[in-house]
Amino acid sequence: MIQTTGEPLTIKDIARLAGCGVSTVSRALNGSNEISEQTKERINEVIRQYNYTPNGNARRMRRSAEKTILLIVNGSSNLFFSPLIEQIQIASSSAGFQIAVNHIDEQEDEVQFASRLCTELRPAGVIFLGGDMRNFKRSFARIKLPCILSTANAEELGFENLSSVSVDDYEGGRAAAEQLFDRGHKKVGILGGDLSSYGPSGLRYGGFCSVCSERGADIPDSELCAYTFSSAYEAAVALYHKCKGMTAVFAMSDIIAVGAVRAFLDMGKRVPEDISVLGFDGIELSEYSNPRIATLAQPIHQISSLSVRMLVNMIEDGAEASHVTLRAQFRSGGSMGRI
Amino acid sequence: MIQTTGEPLTIKDIARLAGCGVSTVSRALNGSNEISEQTKERINEVIRQYNYTPNGNARRMRRSAEKTILLIVNGSSNLFFSPLIEQIQIASSSAGFQIAVNHIDEQEDEVQFASRLCTELRPAGVIFLGGDMRNFKRSFARIKLPCILSTANAEELGFENLSSVSVDDYEGGRAAAEQLFDRGHKKVGILGGDLSSYGPSGLRYGGFCSVCSERGADIPDSELCAYTFSSAYEAAVALYHKCKGMTAVFAMSDIIAVGAVRAFLDMGKRVPEDISVLGFDGIELSEYSNPRIATLAQPIHQISSLSVRMLVNMIEDGAEASHVTLRAQFRSGGSMGRI
DNA sequence: CTGAAAGCGCTTACAG
DNA sequence: CTGAAAGCGCTTACAG
Structure with missing residues (x-):
């Protein structure tokens, strides 16, 4: 050289x-x-x-970055998203696309952010990892590129250029309730994000409640928390005091489950003898926790590869928007016991 | 609008x-x-x-992306790096720089990769999060921009445009050994990355061994593993069989520690009664594990803010390369007991 | 303080 | 198959 x-x-x-x-x-x-x-x-x-x-900048200017996909990630240290990001990166580079990853705070409006970045970078398409439905409703119309919402269902929104790949969250919530009821739990508390929303948390909550009413149980007590250990810890303590006689908790993510387990142990409770904890997502950590976290595992690999494939089809062949729904799969673990 | x-x-x-x-x-x-x-x-x-x-591409072409810092991250789902990335992003944007993050596999040569990306993106400087000293030795000369190696010491390399911010890993290894010896452990196994290298693992190992010889203990048995739960799990099992009578393990990261704890529990051992585990890094998870992981916590916030400040000084004021060494701080936890 | 013009490093019709 | 030329959307001397 x-x-x-x-x-x-x-x-x-x-x-x-x-x-x-x-x-x-x-x-x-x-x-x-x-x-x-x-x-x-x-x-x-x-x-x-x-x-x-x-010089990539000159190239991209001429070609409008036609071979770049913008990936918008909601929240930065999300253990569920990180393997997804990795797999999306691999899948798209083998489809000939570069990925530009951008993490944003959960409070920010990811759709506005993406819209700005689109004129900045001129990517060929956008993948949203998670997102708030209200932001999509408010500002997505502005984005004209092919987009995918990964991890939440965008069918209701009805945008022509927005596909989605997600787990059936309502069904997931139902499965969670059934697993718990089948093990004899009657009084279950819920720990999760915005339960009143259209988003994943709300859907899971809805599914959970539907089983409750089928089985003649009360609407469960719940406590709002962010998807972090510390927030889950505090919320678990609060929930414990609010929901007297609770024998189990359904946590809307494994991270929340781990934070809750730690809280219960610190309160002198045994998991699962005194209180069971069921998570969601199926992140790697759930299998290395003590006790292992019982969970509803999302098919991470399918979600990432479908997201890329569907987006590339929209970009290259002008495919229409479509919405794929997968199933979350129950995986047992020491954190959930029988009563 | x-x-x-x-x-x-x-x-x-x-x-x-x-x-x-x-x-x-x-x-x-x-x-x-x-x-x-x-x-x-x-x-x-x-x-x-x-x-x-x-149009950002046109802008960057004219300005040579002078307001962009390239961030190269070794490995993608590293719990120690993710808060660092987040903080580096925040610190640099408040210094007026955009961050372009790129994750690369641990097997890839991050320096060659960065070199290619530099002509592609024309950033103002580069921050390396972790890295293999051999790659720097081999190919760093090619990079002419101001750079920072975060998390490992680059002083020995002697490049004029490469600063570094890291913890004193040798001292950290010594502290680990002292904490364990002081609690009566004599037979300690080691779990970590390449112990023969100049890098962090090698330095920590060196520090650890220096205390061993001061106290008349043998060179500890060790088992190589990657910084993942699963690799740590396997390595811990192997180490247990190799190192008969071992009462404690020094893991080179908290992730490795968590994987090792899970392995020992699965083998029917109690932690810390039968075997103690000491980690490194001080990631958030260490405080939510069961038992909590005793660890040598790195000052994550200082590392990130210093990295950005030093790089910006090099870029804007032509400051010379310098090498800052911080201290890892011992934090107790239920995973480590007395004998 | 403002505008017309040159030029950044590429790609892509266009003409051969 | 190949090259000279135009042009992408900006920034920045230069002249007013």
């Missing part, structure tokens, strides 16, 4: 060095077939020798 | 709409002071009305 100093090389330099025009270099760079094998080889040799990389 | 259809607006459109030249719009956009408050206000009003955002 020839050492260079100072300014990076441009396509012009390569053209000069290879003794040809810039358009020819550009063709070699982009694997065009309007170029002879011979010159392509010669140019590539020069590129290799001088270790040239094209 | 006025609705627009089709193509996004350009600076030309705004100029036309505001009745001025493009250079004036550009000045308003960039907060130049060569522009009257009056016109600036008028232009900003138009920009707001039409919800215009400049």
Whole structure:
């Protein structure tokens, strides 16, 4: 490799060095077939020798970043999202797309943020990892690109350019209730996000309550909390005092479940002998906790690969928006016992 | 807000709409002071009305992305890194820099990757979160921008444009050994990354061994593992069989510690009664595990804010490379007991 | 303080 | 198959 100093090389330099025009270099760079094998080889040799990389900003400006997918992640240290992000990255790069990841705070409006970034980056499409339905309702109309909402169902929203891949959260909530009732629990508390919303928490709550009423049980007590250990810890303490005689907790995520377990242990309760805890998501940590967290596992791999595939279909073939619903699968664990 | 259809607006459109030249719009956009408050206000009003955002690719091309910092993260679902990333993002945006995060596999050469991305993105500087010293030795010379290695010490490498912020890993290893010896443990096994390297694992191992020899103990048995639950689990089982009579384990990260605890519990051992486990890093999970993980906590907040501040000083004021070493702080936890 | 013009490093019709 | 030229959306001397 020839050492260079100072300014990076441009396509012009390569053209000069290879003794040809810039358009020819550009063709070699982009694997065009309007170029002879011979010159392509010669140019590539020069590129290799001088270790040239094209200026991506200039490229993206011309091509409108057509090979980039924007990934908007709600919240930054979410153990459920991190393997999804990883798999989305892998799946899209094998489909020939770069991923630009952007984490945003849960309080921010992810849709507005994405809209701004779209004119900034000009990606070919957007994947939202989680999101607040109200934000979509309010500002999604502004986004004209193919988009996917991963992890929540966007069917009700009815946008032409918004597909979604998610677990059937209502059914998941029902399954949670059935697992608990079948083990003899009658008084169950609930720990989760906004239960009144259209979003995953609300749907799971709705499913849970539907089983309660079928089985003649009361509407369960609940306590709102964020998807963090510390928030779950506090909420679990509050719930324990509010919901007298509670023998089990349905936590809307495994992170919440782990925080709740820690809280109950600190209060001198045994899990699951005194109180059972059932999580949601099926993150890796649930299998390494003590006790292991019983959970409704989401098919992470399917969610990520479908998200990418559906988005690419929309981008490349103009496919219409569609909504895929998968099933969360119950997985037992030491945190949930029989009464 | 006025609705627009089709193509996004350009600076030309705004100029036309505001009745001025493009250079004036550009000045308003960039907060130049060569522009009257009056016109600036008028232009900003138009920009707001039409919800215009400049094309970032074109901007970055002209400005060589001078306001972007590239953040290279080794490994993707690292619980120790995720709060660091978050804080680095916050600190740099308040210093006026955008962060472009890129996760890479642990097997990849992060330095070569960064070098390629530098000509692709033309950032103002690079922050490496973790990294393999061998890769730096081999290929860092190629990178001419101001860089920071966060989480490992780069002093020995002696590059003029590479600073570092890290914990004193050798001292951390010594502290770990002292805490264990002081509690009566004599036979300790070690679980961690490449112990023969110059990197953090190697230094901690070196510090640990130095205390062993001071106290007349043997060189401890060790088992190599990656920084994941599953790898730690397997390694802990292997270590248990290799290191007969072991009463404690020093794990090079809290993730490894959690995986090891799970393994020992599954083998019917009690933690800490039969075997103590000491971690490293001080991630949030360590305080929510059961038992809580005793650990050497890294000052995450200091590491992130110093990394950004030092890099910005190098970029803006041409500050020289420097190397800051912080202290890991012991934090007790139920995973470590007395013998 | 403002605008017309040049130019950043690419890609892509267009003409050969 | 190849090259000269136009143009992408910005920023920044330069001249007023």
